[in-house]
Amino acid sequence: MNSHIFGRVSNAVLPTAARGEGCYLIDSDGKRYFDGSGGAAVSCLGHGHAKVRAALHAQLDQLAYAHTSFFTSEPAEKLADKLIAHAPDGIERVYLVSSGSEAVEAALKLARQYFTETGQPQRHRIIARRQSYHGNTLGALASGGNAWRRKQFSPLLIDTTHIAPCYDYRDRAEDETAFEYGQRVANELETEINRLGPDSVMAFIAEPVVGATAGAVPPVAGYFKRLREICNQYGILLILDEVMCGMGRTGTLFACEQDDIAPDIVTIAKGLGAGYQPIGAMLCSGDIFNAIRDGSGFFQHGHTYLGHPMAAAGSLAVMETLLDDNLLAQVPMQGDKLQTALQEALGTHPHVGDLRGRGLFRGIELVKDRASKAPFDPAQAVHKKIKAAAFNLGLLCYPMGGTLDGRRGDHILLAPPFIISDPEIDHLVGMVTKAIETVLPL
Numbered sequence: 178m179n180s181h182i183f184g185r186v187s188n189a190v191l192p193t194a195a196r197g198e199g200c201y202l203i204d205s206d207g208k209r210y211f212d213g214s215g216g217a218a219v220s221c222l223g224h225g226h227a228k229v230r231a232a233l234h235a236q237l238d239q240l241a242y243a244h245t246s247f248f249t250s251e252p253a254e255k256l257a258d259k260l261i262a263h264a265p266d267g268i269e270r271v272y273l274v275s276s277g278s279e280a281v282e283a284a285l286k287l288a289r290q291y292f293t294e295t296g297q298p299q300r301h302r303i304i305a306r307r308q309s310y311h312g313n314t315l316g317a318l319a320s321g322g323n324a325w326r327r328k329q330f331s332p333l334l335i336d337t338t339h340i341a342p343c344y345d346y347r348d349r350a351e352d353e354t355a356f357e358y359g360q361r362v363a364n365e366l367e368t369e370i371n372r373l374g375p376d377s378v379m380a381f382i383a384e385p386v387v388g389a390t391a392g393a394v395p396p397v398a399g400y401f402k403r404l405r406e407i408c409n410q411y412g413i414l415l416i417l418d419e420v421m422c423g424m425g426r427t428g429t430l431f432a433c434e435q436d437d438i439a440p441d442i443v444t445i446a447k448g449l450g451a452g453y454q455p456i457g458a459m460l461c462s463g464d465i466f467n468a469i470r471d472g473s474g475f476f477q478h479g480h481t482y483l484g485h486p487m488a489a490a491g492s493l494a495v496m497e498t499l500l501d502d503n504l505l506a507q508v509p510m511q512g513d514k515l516q517t518a519l520q521e522a523l524g525t526h527p528h529v530g531d532l533r534g535r536g537l538f539r540g541i542e543l544v545k546d547r548a549s550k551a552p553f554d555p556a557q558a559v560h561k562k563i564k565a566a567a568f569n570l571g572l573l574c575y576p577m578g579g580t581l582d583g584r585r586g587d588h589i590l591l592a593p594p595f596i597i598s599d600p601e602i603d604h605l606v607g608m609v610t611k612a613i614e615t616v617l618p619l
Contacts, residue, residue, distance in 0.1 A: 197224025200594050213605045214575035218421045218592035221448040229453045229494040236490035245483045252489035259496045263430050265439035269463035273484040277420030277446035278312030280457040284442045285316045286478045288380040288414050291465050294472035300379040306342045310390040311418050320382050323390045324583030340365040343396045346531040359400035367407045380414040385432040388421035392540030392588030401436040414441040424448030428509040428536030451495045454488035512536040518606040528617045543587040552586040560587040567612035
């Protein structure tokens, strides 16, 4: 096929997606693929959801687009109301964008403007974590801690420093409890703040459950509470990136609910629109919004498609389905079933080191040796081979490399639609097991 598309991989010839039905995508030849990763943890309602389709058709008949320098719109207002009604304490405003990267970019710029508006212009430094991922625009990429993604663009990136992640499987010492380990790595934030100079730091950004670059790594208990305490102590904004792990993916609408904390700024996307329209959002506290409102009066930022009525209408239907139709309540239950099935199928596999995650956000870490946790040689490209094997079987999953440090390590991320049934869980686990065993035979 001759194509003028500039694809993600320039020498790849991909099948053409033609239709979507529930947990499946169907290509133009009629082959069915089980969407075991929801694309990139996006398709939380599956494909062809009737309520969302109807909402988009109805909105198109009323209004497709109006620029937000002139108008607000009813779907944008209703969506913001719905989100704030279920947001963490103190979060009062919603800034609607078109992607997760845009949401993070907006969060970083808002953090900087907040400090200039409040008479602290010396605060400009960002602290993040190694092996984090916050998006691909330059500010978001700079805050991310994945060495491979950053390397060739490093001359273009703003200065960001990175502390250790909370990676219990790899980094907890044998003589530490999980809580002690969490406190130790959380305290690295205070050490880094003092190294940089407390008056120079504006924000710390982290994913509550680390997604693409590490494979659904959850924090240990108490870790994020300690980070919140440190941010409060030094007057630093806590930005939580829930682009992948939020909007119900881990079992609560906002992932941070499970760690009993509230951020100053939180970013969401992916499941916010379930793939039906491009949408993301940056939500902030009332204090931050009021500082802008009572200062210059405008946020010095913006994009053409902010608050797009079609995107907001689709997202509102998604949120209504999750919250009002009680679909969100299924996620912890189905997530537990998925974890149990993975444990039964792969829990003793010699090349499966860890099975982890929350809700319907699950990671499988692959190792050369289970006892030592030694990773495979990156030259073997184990994750790429498993992705290809799964695809041939009719499974879409999200294997990645560089789990440990951006170069070494392999994992598979699973993030199926929330509508997944019990038989479909068995089907998903059976196929991912077969894909692993095809590449890493027992």
